[in-house]
Amino acid sequence: MSNEILKMKNITKIYSNGVIANKDVTLSVNKGEIHALMGENGAGKSTLMKILFGIEGKNSGDIYFEGKRIEAVNPSDMINIGIGMVHQHFMLVDSLKVYENVILGMEPRKGVFTDTQSAIKLVADTAKKYNLNVDPMAKVSDISVGLKQKVEILKVLIRGAKLLILDEPTAVLTPQETEELFEQLILLKDNGHTIIFISHKIREVRQICDRITVLRGGRSIGVIPVENSTEEEISRFMVGRDVVLDVDKKPASFGEVLLRVENLNYKNKYGKQLLKDVSFNVRKGQILGIAGVEGNGQNEIAESIFGFNNNINGKITFRDISLLDKSIRDIRNLGISYIPEDRMTIGVTKDVSIWENLVSDSIDNKSLKNKGLLNIKKIKGYARELIREFKILCRNEDQQVAMLSGGNTQKVVVAREFSSDPNLLIANQPTRGIDVGANEFIWKKIIDLRDKGRGIILISADLNEIMELSDSILVMADGEVAAFFEDGKNTTEYELGLYMLGIKRQSLEERVGKFEKE
Amino acid sequence: MNNVLDLIFSTDFLFTTIRVMTPILFAALACMIFTKGGIDSIGTEGIMLMCSLAGVLGSHYTQNPFLGMLTAVIVGSLLACLFGYVTLSLKSEPVLAGIALNTLASGLTIFIIYYVTGEKGSTQSLMSPTLPNIHIPLLKDMPILGSILSGHNFITYLGLLLTVVLALFIYKTPTGLRIRSVGENPDAAKSIGIKVYKYKYIALIIAGALAGLGGSFMSMGYVSFFSKEMVAGRGFIGMAAESMGRGTPIGVLLSSLLFGAADSLAIRLQMLNLPVQLIQTIPYVVTIIAIAIYSYSRTEKKISK
Numbered sequence: 041m042s043n044e045i046l047k048m049k050n051i052t053k054i055y056s057n058g059v060i061a062n063k064d065v066t067l068s069v070n071k072g073e074i075h076a077l078m079g080e081n082g083a084g085k086s087t088l089m090k091i092l093f094g095i096e097g098k099n100s101g102d103i104y105f106e107g108k109r110i111e112a113v114n115p116s117d118m119i120n121i122g123i124g125m126v127h128q129h130f131m132l133v134d135s136l137k138v139y140e141n142v143i144l145g146m147e148p149r150k151g152v153f154t155d156t157q158s159a160i161k162l163v164a165d166t167a168k169k170y171n172l173n174v175d176p177m178a179k180v181s182d183i184s185v186g187l188k189q190k191v192e193i194l195k196v197l198i199r200g201a202k203l204l205i206l207d208e209p210t211a212v213l214t215p216q217e218t219e220e221l222f223e224q225l226i227l228l229k230d231n232g233h234t235i236i237f238i239s240h241k242i243r244e245v246r247q248i249c250d251r252i253t254v255l256r257g258g259r260s261i262g263v264i265p266v267e268n269s270t271e272e273e274i275s276r277f278m279v280g281r282d283v284v285l286d287v288d289k290k291p292a293s294f295g296e297v298l299l300r301v302e303n304l305n306y307k308n309k310y311g312k313q314l315l316k317d318v319s320f321n322v323r324k325g326q327i328l329g330i331a332g333v334e335g336n337g338q339n340e341i342a343e344s345i346f347g348f349n350n351n352i353n354g355k356i357t358f359r360d361i362s363l364l365d366k367s368i369r370d371i372r373n374l375g376i377s378y379i380p381e382d383r384m385t386i387g388v389t390k391d392v393s394i395w396e397n398l399v400s401d402s403i404d405n406k407s408l409k410n411k412g413l414l415n416i417k418k419i420k421g422y423a424r425e426l427i428r429e430f431k432i433l434c435r436n437e438d439q440q441v442a443m444l445s446g447g448n449t450q451k452v453v454v455a456r457e458f459s460s461d462p463n464l465l466i467a468n469q470p471t472r473g474i475d476v477g478a479n480e481f482i483w484k485k486i487i488d489l490r491d492k493g494r495g496i497i498l499i500s501a502d503l504n505e506i507m508e509l510s511d512s513i514l515v516m517a518d519g520e521v522a523a524f525f526e527d528g529k530n531t532t533e534y535e536l537g538l539y540m541l542g543i544k545r546q547s548l549e550e551r552v553g554k555f556e557k558e
Numbered sequence: 559m560n561n562v563l564d565l566i567f568s569t570d571f572l573f574t575t576i577r578v579m580t581p582i583l584f585a586a587l588a589c590m591i592f593t594k595g596g597i598d599s600i601g602t603e604g605i606m607l608m609c610s611l612a613g614v615l616g617s618h619y620t621q622n623p624f625l626g627m628l629t630a631v632i633v634g635s636l637l638a639c640l641f642g643y644v645t646l647s648l649k650s651e652p653v654l655a656g657i658a659l660n661t662l663a664s665g666l667t668i669f670i671i672y673y674v675t676g677e678k679g680s681t682q683s684l685m686s687p688t689l690p691n692i693h694i695p696l697l698k699d700m701p702i703l704g705s706i707l708s709g710h711n712f713i714t715y716l717g718l719l720l721t722v723v724l725a726l727f728i729y730k731t732p733t734g735l736r737i738r739s740v741g742e743n744p745d746a747a748k749s750i751g752i753k754v755y756k757y758k759y760i761a762l763i764i765a766g767a768l769a770g771l772g773g774s775f776m777s778m779g780y781v782s783f784f785s786k787e788m789v790a791g792r793g794f795i796g797m798a799a800e801s802m803g804r805g806t807p808i809g810v811l812l813s814s815l816l817f818g819a820a821d822s823l824a825i826r827l828q829m830l831n832l833p834v835q836l837i838q839t840i841p842y843v844v845t846i847i848a849i850a851i852y853s854y855s856r857t858e859k860k861i862s863k
Contacts, residue, residue, distance in 0.1 A: 116751020131746035133739045144739050145750045147732035154732050195750065310857065 044107075045071040045234050046092075046123075046203060051101035053087055061087035065101070065260045067253050069203070074225060074235045076245040076266075078274070079255035083475070085238055088255070089205060093118050093125060105203075116145075124196030128207040130188050132180050139163040139176035142195050166198050171227060186217035193224070204228065205236045210244055214333055215503060215537035222248050240476065241504075242271045252277075289487055292511040295324030298464050298495040299345070304354035306340050314340045316520045318354075322464065322495040327486065329510025329528060330499045333540050337519040338499045339381055342468045345497075346378045347371050358464065372401060377462035379453055381469045381499070383446075387453040390442040394434055395423035397441050398456050430455040431481060447478030454482055464495045471505060483509060503533045515539040524551045569705045571822055576706070578825070579818025580714045581606070581780065581789070584772025585796020586803065586810045587717070587724060588765045592638075593805055594728060595761025596741030600656030601641045602769050603793025604663030609634045609773030611667045611681070614784040615674065618686040627689060627713070627774045634770020635763045642762040646755065660793075668786050680785035681777075688782045689713055689774075711779035713771060718811075720768070725807035737761050769793070791842065798845050802852045813848070820844035 046069040053062040062084045069075045079085050090096040092103060094112030103110050105121055112118050115125075132141050142163045148155040163176040172190045180188065189209060196204055206225075210218045225235055225248060239245050245252060246266055254261045254277040261277055299322040306315040315337045322328050332338045343349050345356055347368040356363045358374055366374075380386040388397045399408060399419050408419050423437040432451045434444060441449055450470070457465065467486060471479040486509060490496055500506050506513060507528065515523040515536055523539040523546045525531045538544040585602050592599035612633035617626025641659055645652045672678050689712045698708035728734040739747040740757045748754050772792070777784040795817050802816075803809025824840040 114751065115749055119751050125749070127749060131743070131749040133743045133746050135742055136735075136738065140735060141746075144735060144747070145752045147735060149732060153726070153730045154735060156730075199750070 043070045043072075045069055045105065046236075047102075047104040048088065048092060049102045049104070051088065051091060051103075052099045053084075053091060053096065054099050060258050062091070062098075063258045065255065065258070067260065068263070069234060069236060070251075071234055072229060072232055073250040074229055074237055074248055076249040076252040077236055077238045077255065078240070078242075078245060078252055078277075083255040084258040085255055086207070087258075089125065089207065089236075089238070092123070092205075119199050119201070122200055122202040123205070124199055124201030124203070125205040126189065126192045126196060126207065126209060128209075128211060130192055132188055132191060134179075134181040136180060137176070138174055138178050138180060138183070138191050141180055141191055142166075142176070142198055146199065162198070163194065167194055170194070170197055170231075171224060185212045186214070186220070189213070189221065190224075197228075201233070203234045203236065205238070207238045208240070209237070210239065210241065212334075212501075214540055215533055216541060218244070242274050243504075245274070246271065287483055287487065287508045289509075290491060292325060292327075292490070294326050294511075295493055297321045297323050298359060299497075300355065300357045301341070301345070302355040302357075304341070304344060304352065304356065306344055306349055306352050308351075314519050315344065316518075318516075318519075318521055320514055320521070320524070322497055324493045324495055325490055327490050327496045327498055327509055327511045329506040329513045330497060330516060331503060331506045331513060331536050331540060332501070332516035332522075334501050336516045336540070338516050339468065340519070341516070342378065342381070342466050342497070342499055345371075345466060346376065372460070375460070375463035377457040377460055377465045379450075379457050379465070379467040379470050381472075383450055383453050388441045388449060390449075391440060393438050394427065394432065394441055394444075394452055395420050395437040397452050398423045398426050398437075398459070401456055401460060426455040426459060430458075430485075445475075447474035450474050450482070451478060454485060458485060458489070462489075462494060464497070465489060466497045466499070468499045469501065470498070471500075471502070503536055506536070507533060517542040517545070521551060522546065569702055571826055572706045573709075574825060575815065575818045575822040576710060576714060577780070577818075578821040579814050580711065580717055580775050581772045581792045582795050582799055582817050582821070583717045583721070583811065583814040584713075584768050584775065585793045586799035586814050587720065587796075587807075588768035588772065589797045589800035590803075590805055590807070590810050591724070591728075591737075591761050591765035591768065593800060594741045595737050595758050595765070596744065597642060597758060597761060597765070598645065598652035598656055599765070599797055599800065600653060601638070601659040602765075602796055603789060603791065604656070604660035605634050605637045605641075605766060605769040606773035606776070606793050607660075607663040607667055607787070607789040608637055609770040610777040610788055611670060611773075611784045612770070613774030614681050614684065614686045614777045615670075617688075617778060618681075618684045621685070621687060623687040623689045623778055626686065626778055627771065630770040630774035631767045632770070634768070634773065635766035638762040638766025638769065639759060642759060646758060664787055667784070671784060671786070678786070680783050682783045682785075684783065686778070686783065688778045711775065713775040713779050716771065717775075720771075721807050721811050728807070733757070733760065772796075795841065795845050798849050802848060816848060817841060817845060 048065065048067040051062050051065045054060050065084065065088055067077070067088065077085050087096060091098045092112065094114050094117060103112070105123065110121065139160050143159045148158045148162065160176050167174055167176070172194050174187055174190050174194065180191065209221060213221060229235060237245065237249055249266050252264045252266060252274060254264065264274060264277060302319050304315050304318040305313065307313050318337070318341060320328065330338050330341065340349065344352050345363060347363065347366055352364060358376065361374065363371055384390060399422070402408065409415055420437050427434065427437060430451045432455065433448050441452060444452070454470065470482050486496055486498065498506065498509055510528040513525045513528040513531065513536070514521055517540055522542065585606060588602050589599035592602070609630040613626045613630035616629025617623045620626065637659070641655055644650050644655045668678055671681050675681055675683050677683065691709050691711050692715060694708045698704045728738065736747065736752055736757045737760060740752065740754045741761070744754045773789065776788050799813040799817055800810055802813040820841045824837050827837045828834055
């Protein structure tokens with residue numbers, strides 16, 4: 041195919057610990073297309089891109105770019121031949137200005153000094169050319185996530201990239217920012233650039249990509265043209281079975297109020313007000329989704345309920361018991377569980393075994409002890425049960441949590457938090473960065489819990505998750521409740537986006553009215 | 559009381575302030591470059607001490623104070639690179655490596671002076687030329703200003719000059735930009751093909767050289783010989799000055815001046831009938847207070863944001 045710009049042929053990568061990350065993977069990308077690389081977590085997408093970029097070596101296989109065989113030794117080789125990568129975690133130096141970040145490593149010079157004037161001009165001109173609206177003089181730490189991404193794209197373009205790789209670019213964006221990004225990507229495509237778009241999100245891929253290469257279990261399963269395929273077909277390719285993307289959920293039947301949050305105000309240690317007059321209820325059998333752009337108080341709500349924060353004003357009551365003066369231990373004993381946002385630092389102790397992590401909340405439980413000492417045999421048996429029930433992929437219960445994939449680590453957290461059979465579950469970003477299979481599993485568990493008549497607070501930056509799972513939806517913006525929909529079906533992703541960005545806001549009466557009606 | 563004020567508000571006091579500020583300024587500049595390159599600066603103290611001795615020995619064996627200073631600069635850079643090798647390439651804990659370097663310096667310097675001179679306390683028996691004091695034409699004849707600003711040691715003027723040069727280097731040259739980037743976010747630098755270690759080592763060499771200059775001032779300008787533990791915490795005060803100066807050259811210079819003034823005050827007050835031990839704590843107490851005030855004002859600022 042003369043139109044082919046990149047070909048990775050029969051790539052095999054076996055890590056020194058014996059894990060086969062890529063097996064005979066073939067990826068072929070045509071010039072001027074937006075090519076999606078899809079697959080569950082651990083399917084080998086990242087490894088494949090690291091091999092392309094020379095960050096990881098490969099055991100066998102060949103890479104051709106523009107018809108020439110290439111051997112990458114380090115990232116700058118790839119940059120030189122015209123391949124650029126926009127990483128999922130931004131590779132920016134926060135204290136530097138936008139233009140400094142962009143020209144870093146290729147600074148125009150005037151004698152021994154950097155030619156600041158022409159550097160700024162170069163950045164401004166390129167930004168204008170590609171319609172990437174960023175101020176070259178702004179400090180990176182002061183700009184939004186969406187703008188940071190534009191800086192990353194600018195960095196790649198200014199280095200003359202013909203092929204751009206975007207690693208899950210929409211994970212951090214609002215729907216509006218995503219739309220803008222897509223417009224820019226299409227503009228780039230029209231300018232003759234080629235794009236590899238790595239994503240989990242089938243809808244987005246269908247929206248802008250031309251073809252999809254699917255990886256599964258380290259192998260390339262096939263190439264699908266987007267045009268004649270349905271979401272279901274693509275997801276079947278990805279996981280090798282049908283995934284219920286539209287969650288199958290019985291209609292909600294709300295019971296009595298479990299948790300009441302009234303006029304919650306919270307200031308952090310620097311005195312910044314992060315929560316302002318937040319009120320809501322959670323009922324039995326209700327999944328309350330809390331949507332919002334990250335950092336708008338959702339996390340603080342979860343932490344305030346669960347006893348992490350001091351300095352709270354307002355009321356939080358669980359079955360008419362105030363939680364404000366309770367320790368985390370007391371709160372857990374009341375039957376409240378918490379899946380924290382940051383699983384690696386708060387969710388698990390990654391250097392110890394799976395079984396130890398699984399019982400860390402229930403270590404005081406008498407049934408796990410024998411004359412005051414831990415009954416290891418019994419605990420391990422219990423851990424094995426949980427591993428089976430929650431389908432945690434591991435060698436055995438003694439394996440370190442650090443060795444597990446993201447999805448399986450999250451399953452360890454979920455298994456532990458569900459094992460106490462909670463009355464109220466606070467799930468903070470329960471499926472972030474995990475694969476479709478684990479995602480579906482966790483969703484099912486959450487719905488099962490609801491159907492047992494328990495209350496759930498679901499905090500998520502993924503609007504799809506909020507829409508699919510929630511019975512009621514609360515939108516946070518700037519530490520305040522921007523909107524509340526008692527029936528989550530009465531809104532759209534687009535409308536939620538407007539509330540999240542603070543473009544729209546329900547009046548107090550609108551919201552309170554809804555609470556009263558309950 | 560008048561007595562005290564007279565002692566403080568004199569041209570002599572200001573002259574001494576600049577003189578005693580010199581090693582702190584160098585230490586702080588060294589810490590600034592370390593920090594910009596993302597390297598722990600805790601070993602500055604030990605590097606300075608070793609360089610004080612290296613300077614004296616170089617000067618003694620060559621009978622040329624500038625070659626002595628050069629020796630100190632080279633030894634400083636080598637030690638900084640050693641610290642860098644241990645912490646960057648061998649990935650040992652920087653704080654531990656720094657403590658090891660500092661304790662090594664105090665032991666090894668004593669060992670070397672004993673080996674060379676047969677004495678354990680100082681190198682007073684060696685003939686080591688010192689660096690000259692420089693009287694600036696015109697300025698030296700001006701009233702007040704002349705007696706404050708002129709007649710300082712060569713290294714003092716070099717320090718002031720280097721403050722400006724380093725400011726240009728860090729903020730206006732590609733190498734400076736790259737050092738800042740590898741120091742703050744090495745992954746970002748690496749992702750666009752910048753050789754992280756190369757720029758870390760450039761930072762190490764420069765910082766080591768600066769610490770070396772500061773050390774050589776102690777034994778070849780401040781006094782004319784090496785004595786054990788003569789750096790006496792100036793490396794650490796330099797760390798404090800760097801942090802208070804927010805890592806900017808002008809901030810570093812001003813906070814070094816503050817600590818120099820405290821030092822100078824301690825020297826002045828020794829002329830009064832007060833317990834010497836108490837007075838000698840002044841520079842260190844000022845360091846603690848200054849850092850406390852500085853940290854407090856920074857948190858305040860964050861709150862008001």
